[in-house]
Amino acid sequence: MRMAIAQYYPRASPIHRLDPRCKVVAVAALVVGLFLRSSFAALAVYGLVAVAGLLLSGVPLGWVARGLRPVVWLLVLTFVVQLLFAPGPAFYTLGPLHLSLRGLAIAGYLSLRLVVLVVASLLLTLTTPPIALTDALAWLSRPLRRLRVPTEELALMVTIALRFIPTLMQEIDTIMKAQRARGASFTRGGPLRRARALVPVLVPLFILSFRRADELALAMEARCYLPGAPRTRLHPLHAHRRDAVVLVLVAALVVLAELI
């Protein structure tokens, strides 16, 4: 069983070395900018930034393509719908279908924007380990602590959840195999029957997960974990001059894209 979520691609590149907080802010700025202004020129700027980032990161294109795969259908749908239903003089007519240049432009723009959006976010997840990502989000959401939002605890929860996804996948795989060995079939029958076939998988999975959660909580307490207590980190986040440079550069590009 393979995971479909975009995974971290470990490598020593300038992009990998950036502070995760810097990367989160930069990508967020790009994404917001992308939606603030709809022009091909702005799109080109953001697209170039994303492509430059990708090339610098040295992540193989295959990994990026794999990350894009889940949105392929959305892309096709967006393109086709816009192409068919956008108003404007037709340049090609086939029966009831009117294809207009305006429609083609809108379809192209929307699809490309989606691609740039996904590539920019992939750039973040492919070059940042999940733990660093949650650390960055915890740091960035620190102002919320004033509103008594337990940001540290939430970040820890996310980290633990991420940590156990592969374990859970492994367990689901084993339990499904074991029930198949007892004659269960997960592909037979209609949707209702298939849903019911999952009961022998889900019940043991939940029981195991609860048991593991209990054990993990005990183990954490035994190692003196105290919710709300200030925590230090094994790898504290350090911002360098390069992070500042990248942020200034991204800010400049966003302003440029919004102005042209």
Add this chain to the structure above:
Amino acid sequence: MSGDAANGHAAGGGGPAGEGLEGQHALGVRCEGLSFWYDEGATRIAALRGVDLTLAPGASVALLGPTGSGKSTLLQLLRGLLAPDEGRVLIDGLAAGEDGYEERERRIGLVFQMPEMQLFAATCRDDVAFGPRQLGWSAAEVDDAVTSALAAVGLPADRFGARHPYSLSGGEQRRLALAGVLAMRPGLLLLDEPFVSLDPASRRDLEAILRGLRATGMGLVLATHDVDRAYGLCDARVVLDEGVVVDAGPWRFGAGGEDALLSHRLKLPFVVELWRRLGRAAAEAPPELAAAAEALA
């Protein structure tokens, strides 16, 4: 299907009460050039490489090997839960896709490592009945199979049938999971580390049950690194290391580098080790002790 049905009727009719597990047609299995790789992202890891193996009907074979040697993978290939990348599995001489293969494959019982992890029903009876119901047996046949399977693992249906599986002890849960496989009336039973994390009493119970099953003529494959129990239960051994069969056949023991168990991160059975040490001690004994031993004999 006809052989199965005939057995079922015999057990339900004039057969000896409570011994529905006897008289099952034992399956013979052969692997030819079996290879299997696990995909780990960009790399492929060989779990088995060119495994040739013959399991005669009713034979009890220990599948020994260090952790990661491919034991579990081999069991799952035999049961058809994984498809081989190379080679094939023959059951009673039939290859996959041939008439009668699937029905025979279903009669290979596989008890996973820590099988109590798969218990899910509200009562022991229902959990054991899961397999037989999936096979589409009639209510009477299911009932019969469940009762005899529960009896075979020492959890009589009248006392344990209505209990919740998670109210049982660890050892009882393991036996219940075994009953779930036995209820499908297997002609060959594959067990993946059946003794792991059981207390000594539960291990003894389970060992006695497996001995009883062997006596009914059921074939056993015991994948384990518990060499002591394997030696006690099985007639032959297959030693697997890094996905390759490095030794197969009846038990035999050599010294140091010559013994497949010792040279592949396993150990000699305790009795063998004891015997060997006694022999060495006797050879080195002072003459008066040797004389005394002779006089006593």
